[in-house]
Amino acid sequence: MTIRQVTADERLTTSFPLAAYAFESSPLGAARTEEFRDYLPYQEGNRTLIVEEDGSTRAAASAIPMRQNLRGIVLPMAGVAGVATHPLARRQGHVRTLLHQLLDEMRDEGHPLSTLYPFRPSFYARFGYVGLPKPRTVTFSPADLGSLVRVELPGEVSWERIGGGYPTWRAFTEGCLEERHGFSIFPDYRAVGLRDRDECWLLTARVGGEVTGAVTYRIDDHGGTLLGNELLVTDPLARTLLLQFFARHVDQVERVTVQVPPDELPELWLTDLDVHIEARVGRPGRSAPMARLLSLDALNGLPAGPGRVRIELTGDRWLAGNHLLDGTAGALELASGASDRVPTATLTAAGLSALAYGVLDPAELPLRGLGEVPVDAAAELRSIFPRRVPYLFADF
Known part of the structure; x- marks a missing residue:
């Protein structure tokens, strides 16, 4: 072999x-x-x-x-x-x-980072991966957006095939990458497949000439479904501009579906909006993403809260040893083998990855078999790594 x-x-x-x-x-x-x-x-x-x-x-x-x-x-x-x-x-x-x-x-x-969509999460958990939240699928009728049709909004929308609009889409997702925790994008050679296939429409919201929202979509049939992919927006105005466009399809499609980040709240978009929100996870075929740190280099310089704790990393091929995590300066600093007296936690690679990605509280780690975290160490880790909701945008 x-x-x-x-x-x-x-x-x-x-x-x-x-x-x-x-x-x-x-x-x-x-x-x-x-x-x-x-x-x-x-x-x-x-x-x-x-x-x-x-x-x-x-x-x-x-x-x-x-x-x-x-x-x-x-x-x-x-x-x-x-x-x-x-x-x-x-x-x-x-x-x-x-x-x-x-x-x-x-x-x-x-x-220093790795992500995947698992065929069986427990298999990849043994490699130090930890689960990330799954984006939501939102379904609603364009008729419920009727109140938006005549609303005067600052800004405008543009509509074109993705083949022609791809540079705009790529530039916007590059901007999202810079701003959004967990967001990821494919390299250029892979991403251009969306342009080359040219199988969907691109809708963009612009305010003051700047793109503030975008979604790609297709329509399966008259009286059918407007099938939106990821609804990416930088603010509520951009989202409202895109929804207003969907409202104009009331006599064309029965329903609209879009993908939204896991921290989005579609039930609050409009009063009287009849909306179905789903994030179904199962195997095979419906997995949520997973991620892990491959190197502690990923932590150096991260924005951090004012905590200080020593961690002992165990049971992993790529992360090991004793390290001092110091966030007192506002940017995380690491030192190996530090000897000063600070709270100590023992973590697996998945436990540290869960904290870095913001998906678990330190107190949850012992319950999941991802480490031993005394109360004083949990307080420091909680300060260094405040909870965040990562949005893994790129779809494998």
Whole structure:
């Protein structure tokens, strides 16, 4: 058995067929197999590793070099995708071996963060990943937006195909990356697939000439559904401008669906809005994202509250040792092997990742088996890492 990195064309006969078997209808038709070659330009910068035995691909995994905002700082992030095993080679440890090498390589190349959508969360929890909140799907009738139709709002909306509007969309998502905790975007070579497919409309809200909101969407049929993707806005005015546009479809579609961040409250958008909000999580096929720190370099310089605590990191391949976390200057500083007397907590990699991403309170970690956190240490960690709601925008 060998592990090796495959070239672009090799994906056609190695990783692509395994991923298709794992995540698509099966068996594939000839036409679908021919489409694999069309995907190659959008995979060019990925790192794809395979397990090979007697000339046969037994497992595959890829990492996409992305960027993610962690508490206001944009860092390189390894997005893990396409993890699949041959049906005759499952439960033999191939994925574990691949992930160890893949994450080793991405960490060594300067990616201190990693995210993924798991096929089974408990499997990836053993690799130090912790769950992130899932974006919500919001469904409502455009008839319920009728009160917005004649409202005079400052600003305007623009409407075009994504093929032509892609530069505007890309620039806006780059801006969201700089501002929003947890937000991540694909590298250019992957992101342009949205432009090249040109399968949706782009709606943008502008105020004073500046783009303040955007959503891509398509309509499945007359009398059907306006299917919106991520509704991205910088303020309530931008959201209202986009909803006002949807209201004008009252005689065209029965319902509108959009994706919204996990901290959005659609039930408060309008009075008398009949809205269904769903974030269903299950397996297989309905997983919430997961994330972890691959390197403590991700913490240096993060905005932090005025806490001071020593942590002992245990049980992880990539994070280990004793470290002093000091946020008293407003930016987190790390020191190894610090000897001064401060509260001490013992954390797993998933426990520290949960604090950094803001998804768990320190008091929850012992309940989840993610560490031992005395009360005094919990207070310091709570100050250093205030709770935040991360929004992992990029969809794998």
